Amino acid sequence: MSTHTVASFTLPGASMGNTRTLTIHRYGDRSTPAKAYLQAGLHADEAPGFLVMHHLMDRLDRLDTENAITGEIVLVPVANPIGISQWRDDWLQGRFDFWNGVNFNRNYPDLAAQIAEQVKTDLGDAADDNIRIIREAAGRVIATLTAADEAGHLKHKLLSLAYDADIVLDLHCDYQAVLHVYMGESLWPRDRDLAAQLGAEVTLLADDSGVTPFDEACSRIWFELAARFPEHPIPPACLAATVELRGLADLSHEMAGQDADNIVTFLTRRGLIRGEMPELPALPRDATPLSGVEHIKAPCPGVVVFFKTAGDRVAAGEVVAEVINPLAGASNERVFPIKATTDGIVFARSVDRFARPGRILAKIAGRKPLKPAGANLLTA
Numbered sequence: 001m002s003t004h005t006v007a008s009f010t011l012p013g014a015s016m017g018n019t020r021t022l023t024i025h026r027y028g029d030r031s032t033p034a035k036a037y038l039q040a041g042l043h044a045d046e047a048p049g050f051l052v053m054h055h056l057m058d059r060l061d062r063l064d065t066e067n068a069i070t071g072e073i074v075l076v077p078v079a080n081p082i083g084i085s086q087w088r089d090d091w092l093q094g095r096f097d098f099w100n101g102v103n104f105n106r107n108y109p110d111l112a113a114q115i116a117e118q119v120k121t122d123l124g125d126a127a128d129d130n131i132r133i134i135r136e137a138a139g140r141v142i143a144t145l146t147a148a149d150e151a152g153h154l155k156h157k158l159l160s161l162a163y164d165a166d167i168v169l170d171l172h173c174d175y176q177a178v179l180h181v182y183m184g185e186s187l188w189p190r191d192r193d194l195a196a197q198l199g200a201e202v203t204l205l206a207d208d209s210g211v212t213p214f215d216e217a218c219s220r221i222w223f224e225l226a227a228r229f230p231e232h233p234i235p236p237a238c239l240a241a242t243v244e245l246r247g248l249a250d251l252s253h254e255m256a257g258q259d260a261d262n263i264v265t266f267l268t269r270r271g272l273i274r275g276e277m278p279e280l281p282a283l284p285r286d287a288t289p290l291s292g293v294e295h296i297k298a299p300c301p302g303v304v305v306f307f308k309t310a311g312d313r314v315a316a317g318e319v320v321a322e323v324i325n326p327l328a329g330a331s332n333e334r335v336f337p338i339k340a341t342t343d344g345i346v347f348a349r350s351v352d353r354f355a356r357p358g359r360i361l362a363k364i365a366g367r368k369p370l371k372p373a374g375a376n377l378l379t380a
């Protein structure tokens with residue numbers, strides 16, 4: 001018998017006569033101890049995740065008919081119905097709330113302090129009991145949260161669907177990029193099999209990026225509670241990661257099908273699906289700290305010529321790109337080379353070729369931390 005159910009949730013309306021709806025797919029048994037939650041398109045202009053969801057649902061429907069889904073798997077294939085409607089001048093925006101300019105993947109609530117208050121007298125010596133106690137408290141805390149606007153309601157609903165999962169995968173993409181993964185430093189190396197199975201060419205680690213994206217809102221609860229209560233065993237019980245599925249235009253059935261296969265294999269390895277487990281591929285490159293990412297920024301207005309593409313290795317002192325301003329004077333005055341200051345991998349770069357002062361043109365993953373603890377490690 002099929003376990004696949006489809007539910008919808010209507011966000012409270014923000015303008016008369018208009019409502020938005022989240023569609024939630026569930027597979028497996030909600031009473032099983034293992035839960036995975038996956039969503040795509042929180043940044044609604046990032047198309048590859050939607051295609052991976054299409055292929056993933058095909059695979060899960062087939063596995064479901066074979067009674068092979070042994071955990072609970074929740075999918076929200078289109079996670080941002082607000083952003084997906086942000087067409088402007090024939091271009092889908094989808095990254096920032098038009099209402100206040102806030103990125104849809106920033107400023108999720110940090111619940112650790114409220115949860116700590118609720119569990120401080122209940123925690124004990126058994127890790128499994130502590131996980132249950134913390135999840136129950138997190139559910140109570142999330143249920144009391146209120147939202148001031150439509151995007152707040154969306155964030156609250158997504159968090160309420162994901163907070164109690166063992167695995168949370170938030171599918172995104174960059175502008176032009178190799179496949180890369182963001183996840184908590186406390187999850188490494190325990191959860192390196194996720195990055196290895198996905199073939200992540202770069203894995204970036206931070207427990208606190210400074211801006212609380214969705215994945216961090218799910219995983220950081222555990223890191224913070226473990227630090228607050230060192231006398232009790234509190235494992236990092238939620239493997240939450242942001243998976244960047246290459247660049248905006250990297251859509252093909254072959255790639256998306258392979259990504260969906262890799263997710264199924266990963267979930268099989270983690271006991272949520274019964275089936276074959278091929279040998280874990282080698283991780284292409286060891287993880288590096290998120291604080292080691294160098295943002296290559298434009299020094300001036302102009303057009304951009306890249307000398308490095310996504311996936312290229314770069315050494316400190318090498319020119320990554322030039323900004324050309326044809327109005328700046330003589331030939332040698334019109335060219336502004338931008339050099340890397342760190343050794344690493346160029347893992348993403350901008351998709352258009354315009355520069356303005358301070359605009360991020362490329363990102364380099366290096367080993368050496370470049371920013372102090374507490375700094376904002378992500379882009380706006």
Ligand SMILES: [Zn+2]
Pocket residue numbers: 043046105172173
């Ligand atoms: Zn994104």
